[in-house]
Amino acid sequence: MSLGGELLVGAVILVGLLGIVFPVLPGGLLVLGAIGVWAAIVGGWAWAIFGVAAALILLGEVVKYVVAGRSLKSAGIPNVTIAVGGVLGIVGFFVIPVIGLFIGFVLGAMLAELIRTRSMGAAWRGTVSASKAALITMGIELFAALLATAVWLVGAGIW
Template sequence: MPFYGELLVALTICVGLVGIVLPVLPGTLLVAVAILVWAVVVGGWAWAVFAAAAVVLAAGEVVKYLVAGRGLKSAGVPSTTIIVGGVTGIVGFFVVPVVGLFLGFVLGAYASELVRHRTFSHAWQGAVAALKAVGTSMLIELLGALVASGIWLAAAFYF
């Protein structure tokens, strides 16, 4: 693959990594597609690199849901709190650009927990637990994408 092609793949991977941290774009999917396009163009041994990266990305996706679910379960937060927080986060994203997603999520989770517990302190504890679960899952997804990106980078420079 020519240098500009690999540069374009690297740029797409970087955009994907940013998309994981600022959930505007499907970050993990962008990283996977970028490495897939690279493997299609390069061919041969590049398919093994793509397979390794895909396994790491898939493992990261599975682990992030398991860890977040366990954290929420231990804190006593139901999945409806996450769903309400997610929906209000999406609405918040369009109302207040960039920070609206996070602000909407926190307010939605807090409102959901307030309806459930009827006390402000318990509602805040539930919202904080939901926020920690989302943050943890984001870090796990980012770690998986960084490892997959490292696999691609090592292969791109080695071969």
């Protein structure tokens, strides 16, 4: 693959990594898709690199849901709190670009917990637990995508 092609793949991977931190795009899938396009163009051994990257990203996806589920379950937070936070986060993203996602998530989780517990203190503790779980999942997904990126960098001979 030409240097320009490798730089383009690297740019798409970077956008995917940013999409994990600022959840606007499906970051892990974008990283994997870019590595897949690279593997299709390079061919041969590059498919092994793609396979390792795909396994890392898939493992990250599984681990993030298991860890988040355990964290929420131990804090006594129901899935509906995350769902309401997610929906209001999406609405918030369009009302206040980018940061509205975080504001909307916190407000949605707080509202769901306030309705469920009828106590401001308990609702705030639930909101903090839900926010921590969301940050943990983001960190796990980012770590897996960074590992997949490192594998691609080694395979592409850039690193």
